[in-house]
Amino acid sequence: MKTDPISGRDVEDCMNHCSLLDGNLTIYLETEENCLAYKAIPFDHPNLHLPFPAAEDDDRGG
Secondary structure (H helix, E strand, C coil): CCECCCCCCECCCHHHCEEEEECCEEEEECCHHHHHHHHCCCCCCHHHHCCCCCCHHHCCCC
């Protein structure tokens, strides 16, 4: 199932719609407007808010 994260609707014809690659995840979007809206969502990674530089071993998965 390929669901547009903005509209919540399934994208039936993935080859003719906007898609974005986010790491190992391909995100399919229903319209170009949804694509722009998704790109405009601010990135909120916890390492950006640390009072000190992050070390390599800080992200041990989980």
